[in-house]
Amino acid sequence: LKIDRIHLREINMPLAHPFETSFGLTTARRIMLVEIEAEGLTAWGECVAGEHPYFSDEMIDTAWLIAETELAPRLVGVEIEGGGSVPKLLEQVRGHRMAKAAFENAVWDLEAQMEDVPLGKLLGGTREIIPCGVSIGIQPTPEKLMEKIETELEAGYQRIKLKCKPGWDVSIFDMVRKRWPDILLSCDANSVYRLKDIDAIAAWDQFKLLMIEQPLWYDDFYFHSMLQKRIETAICLDESIRNRRDALAAIDMESCRIINIKVGRVGGFTEAIAVHNAAQERGIPVWCGGMLETGIGRAANVALSSLPNFSLPGDVSASKRYWAEDIIEPEVTVSKQGEIVVPTTAGSGFTVRTDRIEKLTVRRATISA
Numbered sequence: 625l626k627i628d629r630i631h632l633r634e635i636n637m638p639l640a641h642p643f644e645t646s647f648g649l650t651t652a653r654r655i656m657l658v659e660i661e662a663e664g665l666t667a668w669g670e671c672v673a674g675e676h677p678y679f680s681d682e683m684i685d686t687a688w689l690i691a692e693t694e695l696a697p698r699l700v701g702v703e704i705e706g707g708g709s710v711p712k713l714l715e716q717v718r719g720h721r722m723a724k725a726a727f728e729n730a731v732w733d734l735e736a737q738m739e740d741v742p743l744g745k746l747l748g749g750t751r752e753i754i755p756c757g758v759s760i761g762i763q764p765t766p767e768k769l770m771e772k773i774e775t776e777l778e779a780g781y782q783r784i785k786l787k788c789k790p791g792w793d794v795s796i797f798d799m800v801r802k803r804w805p806d807i808l809l810s811c812d813a814n815s816v817y818r819l820k821d822i823d824a825i826a827a828w829d830q831f832k833l834l835m836i837e838q839p840l841w842y843d844d845f846y847f848h849s850m851l852q853k854r855i856e857t858a859i860c861l862d863e864s865i866r867n868r869r870d871a872l873a874a875i876d877m878e879s880c881r882i883i884n885i886k887v888g889r890v891g892g893f894t895e896a897i898a899v900h901n902a903a904q905e906r907g908i909p910v911w912c913g914g915m916l917e918t919g920i921g922r923a924a925n926v927a928l929s930s931l932p933n934f935s936l937p938g939d940v941s942a943s944k945r946y947w948a949e950d951i952i953e954p955e956v957t958v959s960k961q962g963e964i965v966v967p968t969t970a971g972s973g974f975t976v977r978t979d980r981i982e983k984l985t986v987r988r989a990t991i992s993a
C-alpha cells in the first residue's frame with residue numbers, strides 16, 4: 625500500500641468528568657489525530673500523549689513536532705506492506721513511541737479495511753468479548769469516591785482500580801474493602817512512592833488487592849523487584865514497560881507479576897503484540913490500559929484486548945464515562961455484565977465522525993508525497 629497524504633489534527637475535548645491522578649488533574653484533553661489517505665481509503669490513529677510530560681516524557685506538542693517533521697515524511701509516498709512494517713520505517717527516530725503508535729495503528733486500520741477483516745482478527749485476536757474494569761481518579765472526598773464505585777459496580781464493571789497517592793491510600797482501601805470485601809480491587813500510584821514507603825505498602829497486603837500498579841519510579845525495574853519480594857500483592861508495571869525487552873527484564877527480575885499494555889506507551893500494535901506474546905509465554909497475564917482516549921484510541925484498545933493473554937479486566941470502558949459525545953459511531957458501550965463485544969466487521973468496526981472532528985479541530989497540517 626502507498627500513502628498519498630497524511631493529515632494531522634489537534635482536537636480539544638472537555639472530559640465529562642475531571643480525572644485526578646498522583647501527577648495532577650485533567651479536565652480537558654488536547655489530542656493529536658493522524659488521518660491517512662491511501663488506496664482510496666481513509667484510516668485514523670490517535671496519539672495518547674497527554675497535555676504535559678507527566679505520565680511519560682511525551683506530550684502532545686512534542687508528538688506534533690516529531691509527527692510533522694520526522695514521522696509523516698518517512699511514510700508518505702513509500703511502498704508499505706502493512707502495519708507490521710511501519711516500526712522499521714520509523715526506527716531511526718529514537719523514542720517518541722506515542723507519536724509513532726498513532727501512525728502505525730492507522731496503517732493497521734487501513735490494512736484491515738483493505739483485507740476486509742476485523743482489526744482484532746488481523747492483530748491475532750481470538751476473544752469475542754472483553755472483560756472491562758474502570759480506573760477511578762482521586763476524588764474531592766471519600767464519600768464521592770464511594771458513590772462513584774457504587775455507580776460503576778451497578779453498571780457491571782468487573783474490576784475497580786483506584787488512583788492513589790500518599791494521603792489517599794491506606795484509609796481509602798480500608799474503607800472500600802469494608803464496604804465491598806469481595807470485589808476485584810486494585811490501585812495505581814503512577815510512580816508516586818519511594819523506598820521509604822515500602823513498609824507502608826507492605827501493609828496493604830491485608831486488602832487483598834488484585835495488584836498494585838507502578839508504585840515506584842517510572843523508569844525502574846530493580847527497586848520494583850525488591851518491593852515485589854517484600855509483599856504478597858502482585859505488582860503490575862505500566863510506565864516502566866516500553867517494549868518487549870523491558871517486559872522480559874521485568875519478568876526475569878520478578879519486578880512484576882502482571883503487565884499493563886498500552887499500545888501508545890510501547891509504540892504501536894507490533895510492539896504491543898510482542899509484549900503480549902512474551903508475557904504469555906512466561907505465564908504473566910496482561911490487561912489493556914487506557915489513556916483517556918477518544919473513540920479512535922478506544923477502538924484500537926478494544927481490538928488489542930481481543931488477544932488471548934488479555935485475561936484480566938482492563939481500563940477500556942464505555943465512551944460515555946469520558947465524553948458527552950464521542951467522535952466515533954456507534955460509541956463504545958459496555959454490557960450489564962461488564963463486557964465489550966469485539967466488532968466483527970471489517971476495519972476497526974467503528975465509523976469516525978469527521979463532521980464532529982472538524983468542529984473540534986484547533987490545529988492541522990497536511991504532509992503529501
Ligand code: OSB
Binds near residue numbers: 759914915916
Ligand atoms: O496510569 O493508567 C494510567 C489515565 C491517564 C494517564 C495514565 C493512566 C490513566 C488511567 C485512566 O488510569 C485509564 C482510562 O480510563 O483511560
Ligand code: MG
Binds near residue numbers: 863913
Ligand atoms: Mg497506570
